[in-house]
Amino acid sequence: GQQLNQSPQSMFIQEGEDVSMNCTSSSIFNTWLWYKQDPGEGPVLLIALYKAGELTSNGRLTAQFGITRKDSFLNISASIPSDVGIYFCAGNWNQFYFGTGTSLTVIP
Amino acid sequence: DVKVTQSSRYLVKRTGEKVFLECVQDMDHENMFWYRQDPGLGLRLIYFSYDVKMKEKGDIPEGYSVSREKKERFSLILESASTNQTSMYLCASSFSGGTSVYEQYFGPGTRLTVT
Numbered sequence: 001g002q003q004l005n006q007s008p009q010s011m012f013i014q015e016g017e018d019v020s021m022n023c024t025s026s027s028i029f030n031t032w033l034w035y036k037q038d039p040g041e042g043p044v045l046l047i048a049l050y051k052a053g054e055l056t057s058n059g060r061l062t063a064q065f066g067i068t069r070k071d072s073f074l075n076i077s078a079s080i081p082s083d084v085g086i087y088f089c090a091g092n093w094n095q096f097y098f099g100t101g102t103s104l105t106v107i108p
Numbered sequence: 109d110v111k112v113t114q115s116s117r118y119l120v121k122r123t124g125e126k127v128f129l130e131c132v133q134d135m136d137h138e139n140m141f142w143y144r145q146d147p148g149l150g151l152r153l154i155y156f157s158y159d160v161k162m163k164e165k166g167d168i169p170e171g172y173s174v175s176r177e178k179k180e181r182f183s184l185i186l187e188s189a190s191t192n193q194t195s196m197y198l199c200a201s202s203f204s205g206g207t208s209v210y211e212q213y214f215g216p217g218t219r220l221t222v223t
Contacts, residue, residue, distance in 0.1 A: 004150075031210040035214075040217070040219075041216050041217065042112070042198055042214035042215050042216045043198070044214070045211055045213065048211050050210070088150065088151075090151075092210050095153070096153065096212065098150045099150060100148060100149070101150065
């Protein structure tokens with residue numbers, strides 16, 4: 001199956017900094033999702049996007065559905081230690097495809 | 109809150125054993141999915157089900173089978189476990205109507221080690 005290109009693979013940031021990560025695909029999608037996974041746990045849905053150009057927020061998280069429908073972005077503002085984890089994107093066109101994840105470390 | 113539970117968090121099995129992984133969801137979701145997650149490979153779909161007794165192959169069904177006898181329960185079966193099936197197994201579920209079909213909710217995962 002297709003894999004999504006997610007970058008960066010890992011990030012080390014200071015507490016309070018903003019974070020940006022993105023996901024790209026060679027195909028268009030009709031839905032983009034962003035998940036967070038803590039170590040040893042299942043992924044938790046953060047944000048779902050359904051329309052090209054859509055910008056959606058969930059607390060300090062903001063995600064956008066790229067206008068080309070081939071990419072999506074996730075931003076985290078004012079990071080805190082509990083933001084640590086792996087963030088990954090998922091796109092849907094008849095089937096779900098997942099990115100390989102961005103590992104975020106927040107240094108207090 | 110949507111709740112998806114998996115029968116075991118950790119399992120250790122021997123090569124050749126038959127392995128059952130159980131998943132239960134309490135939100136009356138029509139769709140259920142089984143994935144495996146491996147470092148560098150992301151999530152890969154093994155099987156999914158849109159209704160009771162219905163199943164569809166995903167990207168990597170070889171060596172696996174599934175059973176859905178009740179709406180809330182979806183079982184993954186490794187007929188004869190092999191070491192290359194050592195992985196994290198994740199179950200997910202979703203509604204089948206409207207945009208909610210795209211929102212998959214995951215269980216905590218079962219980390220299976222085959223020795």
